Amino acid sequence: MKLGQALLDQQVTDRNGELMGKVDGVIVELRKEKPPRVATLVIGGGTAAARVHRGWARWLLRWRRRWGPRSDEPLEIPWSRVLKIGVDVKVDLEAERTPALAWEHWVRDHIIGRIPGA
Amino acid sequence: MNKLVEIALGLVTGIGGFLEAGSLATSVQAGASFGFQLIWAIVLGVICIAFLVEMSGRLAAVSKHTLPDAMRERFGIRFFSVPLVVVVLVSFLVLASEIGGVSLALQLITGIRFQWWAPVVALAIWLLLWAHNFSLVEKGASLLGLVTIVFVVGALKLHTPLGEVGAHLLPSMPREDPAKYWFMAVSIIGASVSPYLFYFYSAGAVEDHWDEGHLGVNRIIAGLGMGFGGTVAVAALAGAAMVFHSRGIQIDRYEQIPLVLAEPLGHGGFILFVASLGIACFGAALEIALQIAYLIAQGFGWKWGENIRPRQAARFALVYTVAILLAGLLILTGIDPLRLTVFSMALTALSLPVTVVPLLIVMNDPEYLGDNVNHWISNAAVLFVSVIACVVALVAIPLQFLGGS
Numbered sequence: 001m002k003l004g005q006a007l008l009d010q011q012v013t014d015r016n017g018e019l020m021g022k023v024d025g026v027i028v029e030l031r032k033e034k035p036p037r038v039a040t041l042v043i044g045g046g047t048a049a050a051r052v053h054r055g056w057a058r059w060l061l062r063w064r065r066r067w068g069p070r071s072d073e074p075l076e077i078p079w080s081r082v083l084k085i086g087v088d089v090k091v092d093l094e095a096e097r098t099p100a101l102a103w104e105h106w107v108r109d110h111i112i113g114r115i116p117g118a
Numbered sequence: 119m120n121k122l123v124e125i126a127l128g129l130v131t132g133i134g135g136f137l138e139a140g141s142l143a144t145s146v147q148a149g150a151s152f153g154f155q156l157i158w159a160i161v162l163g164v165i166c167i168a169f170l171v172e173m174s175g176r177l178a179a180v181s182k183h184t185l186p187d188a189m190r191e192r193f194g195i196r197f198f199s200v201p202l203v204v205v206v207l208v209s210f211l212v213l214a215s216e217i218g219g220v221s222l223a224l225q226l227i228t229g230i231r232f233q234w235w236a237p238v239v240a241l242a243i244w245l246l247l248w249a250h251n252f253s254l255v256e257k258g259a260s261l262l263g264l265v266t267i268v269f270v271v272g273a274l275k276l277h278t279p280l281g282e283v284g285a286h287l288l289p290s291m292p293r294e295d296p297a298k299y300w301f302m303a304v305s306i307i308g309a310s311v312s313p314y315l316f317y318f319y320s321a322g323a324v325e326d327h328w329d330e331g332h333l334g335v336n337r338i339i340a341g342l343g344m345g346f347g348g349t350v351a352v353a354a355l356a357g358a359a360m361v362f363h364s365r366g367i368q369i370d371r372y373e374q375i376p377l378v379l380a381e382p383l384g385h386g387g388f389i390l391f392v393a394s395l396g397i398a399c400f401g402a403a404l405e406i407a408l409q410i411a412y413l414i415a416q417g418f419g420w421k422w423g424e425n426i427r428p429r430q431a432a433r434f435a436l437v438y439t440v441a442i443l444l445a446g447l448l449i450l451t452g453i454d455p456l457r458l459t460v461f462s463m464a465l466t467a468l469s470l471p472v473t474v475v476p477l478l479i480v481m482n483d484p485e486y487l488g489d490n491v492n493h494w495i496s497n498a499a500v501l502f503v504s505v506i507a508c509v510v511a512l513v514a515i516p517l518q519f520l521g522g523s
Contacts, residue, residue, distance in 0.1 A: 009190045009198075011419050022190065022419035048418075052196050087182045104420065108432035117248055118428040118435070 004028050004038050011088040012043060012077075012100075020095035024048040024074070041082070041089070043100045044074025069106040075099050124335050131260040132343020133267070133350065138402035139219035140212065140309030140466075141351045142395060143459040146378060148302045149358025150369050151295075157286040157352055159303040163310025164348030166503035169496050170474065172340035173481045174316040178323035179332045181486040185320040186416035188480045197476075202417050204472045205313045206410055211462035212312060213406040214445040217243070218455025219399030222372060223392045233452045240446025243403050247438055252408065252424035259401030266350050266398055268379060268390045273353040275382035276360040283356055297517040304511040305460045307503065308467030310348065316477070318409040321416070325423065333490065354378065372456070407445075411438040464518075468511040470504035 004026040012020050025042035049057035064072075075098050077091050084090040095101055112118050148156040174185055181188060190198040221235035246255050292299035328336070357378040362369060369375060379387035379394075408424060414437050415422035421431040428435035449455060478500060481492045 009194055011187060011191075019419055019421045022195075024195070043419075045418075048195050051194070052199050104433055107436050108429050112428050112432040112435050112439075115248075115428070115439075118432075 007038065007041065007085070007089065010085075012041070013088045013090050014093050014095040014098075015083065015090065016094070017090075018095045020091075020093075020098065020100045021075075022048070023089060024051070027076070037079075039079055041077040041079075041091070042074050043077070045072065045103065047074050069102040071099065072102040073099055121335055124332075125338055127257070128335070128339030129343050129346065130264060131256075132339060133260075133264060133346045135260055135263060135315070135401060135405065136310075136344065136347020137263070137266040137269075137350050137354070137394070137398050139215045139395075139399045139455075139459045140312060140463045141306075141347075142219070142354060142398065143215075143456055144302065144306045144309045144463055145351045145355040146358040146375060147369065147456075147460065148306055149355040149360075150362035150367070151302065152292070152299060153359040153363040154282045154286045154356060155290060155292070156299070156303055156306060157283060157355060158289045159306035160310060160348055160351050160355065161287055162289075162503050162506075163307040164344050164351075166307070166500055167311045167315060168340050168344040169500050170311065170316040170477070171319050171344060172337055173477060173492065173496065173500075174320040175323050175328065175336035175340060176333060176490055177477075177481060177486065178320040179328040179330055179336060180488060180490045182324060183320075183486065184324050184412070184416050185317050185477060185480075186413050188486055189476050190417055192480050192483065192486070193476060198417065201472050201476050202413065204469050205317060205413060208462065208466050208469055208473075209312075209314050209406050209410050209413075210441060210445060211458070211465065212314065213403060213410070213441060214448040215455060215459040215462050216399040216403035216406060217442075217445050218449045218453075218458060220396050220403065221449055222455050223396035223399070226372065226376060226392050226395075231452075232455060233450050236446050236449035239400070239403075240442050240449075243400070243407060244439060244442045246404060247407060247442075248428060248435070250425055250427050252404070255404060256401075256424070259397065259404060262397045263401050265390065266394045268383075268387075268394060269350050269353040269357060272379045272382045272387065273356040273360070276357060278356045278360055283352065297514065300510050300514040301464060301518040302460075304467040304507050304514055305463040307507045308463035308465070308470075308511075310351070311470060311474075311503070311507070312466060313469075313473040314406045314409040317413055318405055321409075321412045321422075330490070357382070407438045407442050410441045411435075464511055464515050467507040468515065469508075471508050474500055474504045 007023050008026055010023045012023060014020050021043040023041050024044050024047040026038055027040035027042065028036050029039035030036045046057060046061060049060050077093065081092045082089060083092050177188060178184060189201065217236055217239050218232065220239045221232035224235040225232040361377050361381045376388045376391040379391040383390065411434050412422055415434045420433045422434050423431065478497055480486055482497065484491055
């Protein structure tokens with residue numbers, strides 16, 4: 001449990017050191033007759049928003065249906081993918097290929113990329 | 119040798135970066151209205167910002183975290199969102215003030231009203247950031263910012279009585295108009311202790327890969343850089359005291375303000391004033407726009423950095439684009455840049471506990487700083503100044519508006 005608390009809100013980087021978001025949520029697995037353990041790290045705006053204010057998160061969710069990338073499901077990273085926990089949490093993934101960057105890509109393709117010189 | 123270059127660069131940034139719309143507007147107004155009496159407020163502000171900048175650099179050097187990274191990690195997103203929103207709002211108003219300052223400088227030379235310059239200024243700031251070669255621009259702006267030293271020359275040429283200046287290093291009670299006096303005092307403190315300064319500083323230190331070997335350099339840059347910057351602000355206040363207050367002149371038009379330098383230095387002084395105002399505000403606007411984007415990107419773990427193409431950090435680029443656009447629009451409405459500036463500075467002072475206390479908590483946490491946690495003097499100095507500034511602002515801001523001036 002302590003580990004889960006410590007991991008929340010840490011910076012996550014992919015295997016090449018690219019920034020891919022923060023640990024917005026942690027899924028803890030409860031086991032019979034053994035101490036619970038951190039099973040999954042979650043990266044996702046909705047998960048983070050729900051931790052700030054639930055009502056506000058619902059309002060955001062309704063608003064985003066009309067806007068933004070088609071899918072921005074939170075990214076769930078199984079514990080086996082965690083490479084190293086230092087200043088950042090390094091995971092064995094490639095950020096570009098994960099939904100963690102769905103919004104980044106959407107903003108790039110729909111707004112920033114359309115401005116000359118980007 | 120390398121360290122000496124770093125110190126020199128840091129000092130140049132400190133001096134060139136200290137004086138911006140906020141410090142200039144509040145110093146000149148305070149000098150014109152109250153003579154030398156409010157110098158103590160600059161001193162208090164400088165002490166506080168020097169400690170804060172030192173902390174922010176130390177945090178980056180020891181923990182390799184930028185300030186927003188550490189704050190989100192330490193407090194969780196729920197509590198982090200409060201200082202995040204406050205700093206973004208305050209920084210946005212300060213950004214608009216800086217755009218107003220550049221626009222005003224352009225009005226002084228061309229005679230065309232400032233609000234029509236706002237879109238031009240905003241576009242220029244945005245283009246420089248968009249060209250993603252900001253480190254060069256930043257160093258250039260701080261080097262040009264050294265022009266503000268001319269305020270010291272001006273104050274000396276006006277034969278400012280240094281004894282008078284020294285006598286007001288400590289606070290004294292106002293002789294007249296107490297509401298305005300305290301309002302000006304907190305505005306001055308807010309101008310010195312702009313959160314963008316210390317939030318920004320940690321990002322630079324992380325980008326330059328500072329380690330514990332930089333702690334000495336960091337201390338020198340923070341102390342001397344802010345000290346020299348404060349000296350320029352004191353000189354601007356003293357100049358205004360000599361030119362306006364001692365002759366009983368009230369500033370009621372923008373065109374009078376350059377007299378601070380034009381009086382002692384002639385037409386050249388006028389040009390130098392306009393250049394100082396324009397360059398200082400432009401440099402500050404670049405930094406603040408970038409800092410807003412840094413803060414949000416670091417808070418959410420997005421890619422950030424001053425020298426990457428916009429399309430490689432699209433959300434980061436979107437944040438500064440929107441901030442500059444909105445700030446430009448605010449000035450375009452014709453809002454009085456001088457009043458906006460002084461108001462933003464008072465608001466900054468009011469919000470100090472929210473922006474400063476989380477930093478203090480991180481700075482006292484051995485998990486981040488090990489043996490390099492804060493000395494009690496740092497804690498006491500920063501806490502003392504921010505709480506006093508907040509309490510006085512709480513009383514002075516409503517009084518100022520009820521007074522209707």
